[in-house]
Amino acid sequence: MTPDLPAELKAALARKAEGLSRNDAAQRADAISRTYRDGGGSDRIRTGGDALAYALARMPGTYAAIAASLNALTEVTPEFTPRSLLDVGAGPGTATWAASEAFASLDTFTLLDANTALRDLATELAQSHPRLAAMRYHAGHARKVVAEASEADLVIASYVINELGENERAALADAMWAKTSDTLLVVEPGTPAGYARIIDLRARLIARGAHVIAPCPHEAACPLTRPDWCHFTQRLQRSRAHKHLKGAELPYEDEKFSYVVLSRTAPVQRPARVLAQPHITKIAVTAKICAADGIKTESVPHRDKAAYKRAKKRDWGDAVFPQNGLGVE
Numbered sequence: 001m002t003p004d005l006p007a008e009l010k011a012a013l014a015r016k017a018e019g020l021s022r023n024d025a026a027q028r029a030d031a032i033s034r035t036y037r038d039g040g041g042s043d044r045i046r047t048g049g050d051a052l053a054y055a056l057a058r059m060p061g062t063y064a065a066i067a068a069s070l071n072a073l074t075e076v077t078p079e080f081t082p083r084s085l086l087d088v089g090a091g092p093g094t095a096t097w098a099a100s101e102a103f104a105s106l107d108t109f110t111l112l113d114a115n116t117a118l119r120d121l122a123t124e125l126a127q128s129h130p131r132l133a134a135m136r137y138h139a140g141h142a143r144k145v146v147a148e149a150s151e152a153d154l155v156i157a158s159y160v161i162n163e164l165g166e167n168e169r170a171a172l173a174d175a176m177w178a179k180t181s182d183t184l185l186v187v188e189p190g191t192p193a194g195y196a197r198i199i200d201l202r203a204r205l206i207a208r209g210a211h212v213i214a215p216c217p218h219e220a221a222c223p224l225t226r227p228d229w230c231h232f233t234q235r236l237q238r239s240r241a242h243k244h245l246k247g248a249e250l251p252y253e254d255e256k257f258s259y260v261v262l263s264r265t266a267p268v269q270r271p272a273r274v275l276a277q278p279h280i281t282k283i284a285v286t287a288k289i290c291a292a293d294g295i296k297t298e299s300v301p302h303r304d305k306a307a308y309k310r311a312k313k314r315d316w317g318d319a320v321f322p323q324n325g326l327g328v329e
């Protein structure tokens with residue numbers, strides 16, 4: 001799937017934004033993002049106007065990160081055809097939209113969130129989607145609403161666990177895993193702190209029997225050492241309105257994210273993963289790879305013409321299956 005918001009969602013957001021003062025939306029988006037940076041989470045999102053400003057500013061980025069994580073999931077377990085989704089801390093419904101694009105098999109969508117302004121916006125946006133219009137959205141604190149929810153084949157928590165304290169985060173990880181009948185995806189900002197939260201949750205749930213689907217090629221402790229951290233990046237083009245809203249100059253944005261996909265069943269094979277943008281020179285393509293036996297640097301020399309050409313197409317975050325080298329299709 002592509003990292004771009006689906007056409008129906010873009011259109012629904014554009015309709016909601018008609019008549020909206022761009023300066024007002026930019027001020028709201030800025031205040032919300034400052035509250036996030038100061039550790040206040042989604043507290044600043046109180047009204048319909050706030051929720052819309054948040055969605056216009058952040059949905060393109062969080063959607064792109066979720067889409068990339070779902071692509072990694074479907075690449076490793078192409079046979080996964082979930083029927084039900086539980087979107088925890090769903091906000092405007094970003095992960096629900098992304099999952100419905102990734103899996104035509106989904107027919108039951110349950111969204112949970114404490115924020116009623118975001119719930120109202122999500123419900124309105126979903127009216128323009130044939131399958132999402134019937135979704136159920138429960139408002140309440142995650143610990144309570146997750147405990148009350150039915151099990152789902154796919155559970156997603158995107159950009160949520162950073163809003164919780166340590167004990168609450170651990171309890172929510174257990175509660176989400178208890179409701180996961182097949183696969184759990186957790187996405188966080190691609191910062192050292194976001195990675196640390198992902199790594200803690202990964203270790204905690206492996207100890208409870210979870211199997212890693214992506215991005216790791218193994219279930220051992222992460223071999224990266226500080227100041228390095230596992231994260232990925234997704235480039236997305238910015239519209240003029242999006243640039244204005246974020247006070248940005250560049251026509252694109254690089255969304256950095258960390259993620260983990262865990263499953264009740266071990267995958268048939270786990271690919272290695274490209275951990276940074278490969279370095280391309282006229283002599284070779286060189287990439288940092290996380291492999292089953294540790295972090296390594298792989299080089300494909302220019303003299304190996306066909307392999308070099310293929311290696312040049314590799315991106316940060318790509319899977320490298322065991323039978324293939326960096327330069328093999």
Ligand SMILES: C[S@@+](CC[C@H](N)C(=O)[O-])C[C@H]1O[C@@H](n2cnc3c(N)ncnc32)[C@H](O)[C@@H]1O
Nearest residue numbers: 042062089090091094113114115141142158163
């Ligand atoms: C940054 S937003 C992310 C929204 C959405 N998942 C996305 O990726 O766009 C975080 C969401 O988590 C929700 N949230 C945070 N703590 C929560 C809690 N304890 N219980 C329920 N929802 C919570 C907030 O209300 C907010 O909607």
